[in-house]
Amino acid sequence: MNDYITREIIRFVDEYQQSAGPGTSWDEPLVGFADARDPRFASLHRAVSPTHALPEHLLDGARSVVAYFIPFEKAVAAGNSGSYHASRKWALAYIETNRLITDINAHLSALLEHRGARTAVVPPTHNFDEERLMSDWSHRHVAWIAGLGTFGLHNLLITARGCCGRLGSFVTDAVCTPSVRPVFEYCLFKSKGTCGACVKNCVTGALKEDSFDRHRCYGLLLENAELFENEGLADVCGKCTCGVPCSFAIPGTTRDRDRV
Ligand code: SF4
Ligand code: SF4
Helix, strand or coil: CHHHHHHHHHHHHHHHHHCCCCCCCECCCEEEEEECCCCHHHHHHHHCCCCCCCHHHHCCCCCEEEEEEEEECHHHHHCCCCCCCCCHHHHHHHHHHHHHHHHHHHHHHHHHHHCCCCEEECCCCCCEECCCCEECCCHHHHHHHCCCEEECCCCCEEECCECCEEEEEEEECCCCCCCCCCCCCCCHHHHHCCCCHHHHHCCCCCECCCCECHHHHHHHHHHHHHHCCCCCCCCCCCCCCCCCCCCCCCCCCCCCCCCC
């Protein structure tokens, strides 16, 4: 089942970007799997939000959780450095990738239903409490449980293809084999106390080595949303993920070839 789902997600993204619609280009997605009964899901009550859902809250009889990372191509990030507001390309990539994730989930749901399995999907974003800015289904944390990467100092997941991209996930009662999880910290600050490029890139000062002011960060996301309101909903920034050693690879590894 793992190979089937992985193949379908990769194929879907490939065909999607060959269609006339999106202006964004994506690299090949990464797909990870978790056992729906993994005790780490229960720990998200503390780590993320007291109301964070468990897989069985989304789907009665849930057996597996599938998470995937869709990396942006380098050109998407290239123009998002060196200015206060997000670039138009970055904002469009966010909007188009959210649409892509919705379509992937619908496609996989239909395929799995055809094979006798049920799924439950969560929207790619805007499923959070606007006062606490906490999500009841954090795709980042779900992807972490599914072995897709480790958290960076910038609070985002660093995958084998970096952090410039978007995450999606869904719950199913199909039985999948849990992925092997990373055995070391990918973030250079967490592993060696070095780097800190994301903190230097943060244009609002919300991100510091020892703290994160999510409300200050969200203020800029809303400014960008207003700036690009004619394109769709793009409450984005991403300065802390662009032009840093973990943008497109695990920093310090042989895949560290795609820095912008
Ligand atoms: S930019 Fe450096 S410190 Fe920040 S998350 Fe990436 S590797 Fe860690
Ligand atoms: S998204 Fe922007 S404001 Fe928020 S932490 Fe990253 S660089 Fe700072």
